Amino acid sequence: xxxxxxxxxxxxxxxxxxxxxxxxxxxxxxxxxxxxxxxxxxxxxxxxxxxxxxxxxxxxxxxxxxxxxxxxxxxxxxxxxxxxxxxxxxxxxxxxxxxxxxxxxxxxxxxxxxxxxxxxxxxxxxxxxxxxxxxxxxxxxxxxxxxxxxxxxxxxxxxxxxxxxxxxxxxxxxxxxxxxxxxxxxxxxxxxxxxxxxxxxxxxxxxxxxxxxxxxxxxxxxxxxxxxxxxxxxxxxxxxxxxxxxxxxxxxxxxxxxxxxxxxxxxxxxxxxxxxxxxxxxxxxxxxxxxxxxxxxxxxxxxxxxxxxxxxxxxxxxxxxxxxxxxxxxxxxxxxxxxxxxxxxxxxxxxxxxxxxxxxxxxxxxxxxxxxxxxxxxxxxxxxxxxxxxxxxxxxxxxxxxxxxxxxxxxxxxxxxxxxxxxxxxxxxxxxxxxxxxx
Numbered sequence: 346x347x348x349x350x351x352x353x354x355x356x357x358x359x360x361x362x363x364x365x366x367x368x369x370x371x372x373x374x375x376x377x378x379x380x381x382x383x384x385x386x387x388x389x390x391x392x393x394x395x396x397x398x399x400x401x402x403x404x405x406x407x408x409x410x411x412x413x414x415x416x417x418x419x420x421x422x423x424x425x426x427x428x429x430x431x432x433x434x435x436x437x438x439x440x441x442x443x444x445x446x447x448x449x450x451x452x453x454x455x456x457x458x459x460x461x462x463x464x465x466x467x468x469x470x471x472x473x474x475x476x477x478x479x480x481x482x483x484x485x486x487x488x489x490x491x492x493x494x495x496x497x498x499x500x501x502x503x504x505x506x507x508x509x510x511x512x513x514x515x516x517x518x519x520x521x522x523x524x525x526x527x528x529x530x531x532x533x534x535x536x537x538x539x540x541x542x543x544x545x546x547x548x549x550x551x552x553x554x555x556x557x558x559x560x561x562x563x564x565x566x567x568x569x570x571x572x573x574x575x576x577x578x579x580x581x582x583x584x585x586x587x588x589x590x591x592x593x594x595x596x597x598x599x600x601x602x603x604x605x606x607x608x609x610x611x612x613x614x615x616x617x618x619x620x621x622x623x624x625x626x627x628x629x630x631x632x633x634x635x636x637x638x639x640x641x642x643x644x645x646x647x648x649x650x651x652x653x654x655x656x657x658x659x660x661x662x663x664x665x666x667x668x669x670x671x672x673x674x675x676x677x678x679x680x681x682x683x684x685x686x687x688x689x690x691x692x693x694x695x696x697x698x699x700x701x702x703x704x705x706x707x708x709x710x711x712x713x714x715x716x717x718x719x720x721x722x723x724x725x726x727x728x729x730x731x732x733x734x735x736x737x738x739x740x741x742x743x744x745x746x747x748x749x750x751x752x753x754x755x756x757x758x759x760x761x762x763x764x765x766x767x768x769x770x771x772x773x774x775x776x777x778x779x780x781x782x783x784x
Contacts, residue, residue: 350401355482362477362486366390369490374497381511385500385519386493389529393489396530397481399696408463409531411454413474413481415467418451420474425450434468437461465574466533481531489529495539495568496528498546503770506732510770510779517770518542523703524766527759534759537576540568541583541763552591553731579763582742588616590735597731641667658697658754660686676745683748684708684740684768686757700758707769714776726775733781736767 366386374382400407422445423430433442438459446452457463470488477484496518503514528538547565550556572580592612599608662678665671685704692698714723727733747760774781 351482352480355480358478358480358483359486362483362490363390366486366490373494378501381500381515381519382497385497385515386490388520388525389493389496390486390489392525392529393485393531393535394482396526396532397485400530401481403696408533410481411457412463412466412470412531413484414451415453415457415464416471416474417479418446418453419467420471420479421450422446423471434471438464462533462575465571466531466536469536469571470531485530488531488535492529492535492539495542499542499766502546502549503766507770507774507779507781510774510777510781513770513773513777513779517766517773521703521765521769523700523758524762526699528762532759533575534762537572537579538763540571541579543568544572544583545587548587548590552587553594578746579743582739582746585616586735586739586742588619589738590731592616593731593734597729658687658691658693659752660691660754661752662749672749675749679748680741680745681748682757683744683746683751683761684711684764686748687754691754697754700754707765707772710769710772710776714772718776718778723775727771730781733771733775736771740764740768740771 370379370383370386397409400409419430419434422433429445433445436442438455443453443455443458453467457467470484473484473488473491477487500514500518503518504511507514524538528535544565547561547568550558550561551565569580572583592615596608596612660682662675662682665675685708687697687701687704688708689698689701689705692701727737743764744761747757751757751760773779
């Protein structure tokens, strides 16, 4: 195991890494966006450092340090024997591959190395470790800075969709506290959230605006692959939502209302068929999330996360009948927890209080949108706007999925961060009557 404490030399070198971030603020954004870019990047780095400090000194380690300690042996091996190191870097775990590591390289954690989702994280951070001089602290600063570019693209998208809602876009995409904390450090969540932001951004410009650029397609494909490797369920929810988005956009442009109404059932059927075929063809990649295994995976995950070694910070949605009807019967309670858990009534430590306050804000914002604005107008806006339709479907199904499979609050607050920016932006723009379009 390698040291993940913060030593004096790391603090002395940190101004160089902060300087790199400052340089990025000068050269990357354009015009008036520079101020918001700087605010967002500063908050992002702060979130990444806070995440690291909490895990190092409050929890005493965790997955984040395990990813770090698994990546270092691979970096050492690449330095000692580049050809062998690179070969193992891209190979899957095996006893033979593991036996190559020695005392001089160090040994990766088997449980990280043997799992493709966790090993992908270690693979991704290995280059960052090289430039971060094998320092957890410096690597975190660098990792937070580079991955910020993905969330910046989400801000750009929100700003384009609602030019009169720049501050709402800034808060939703770049400054929401839990997303800053859980989505900035060395973790699965940072990678999948950043990838999601790139995919949605590229999807909008490629399929909605029809402004095709090769770099967007490449980065979207790379982001989708990372999501599939690390958290496949996000892709399974994102894909049908994206289909609805693009079909809805096309339908909205049809001049005659009766034609639009007649086409809706057909597009729903086409969406279902495309998703079904894609889901079936991806089964070898999806593993536990394939059609044959997904329900069993959900039940096993829920049972595991209730165990004592997770600290007892759990909730119970009741006994689950492993049938479609049984699963759907849990939709209301599971979705509530997916969006708003933990509540203030569930708090038993400082970290939970932080999450509960945010969830209270989201709950009151949800109530306010329907209570202080016309419910019918709100529903009309949600159903008539293609982007809101995407946001609603993505957030509802992701909220249900994590509420159904994740009865542990510690995991829940991390798993929900992909939905928070979309949900927050959608509600805030409706509440403040900010128009959202494609101009």
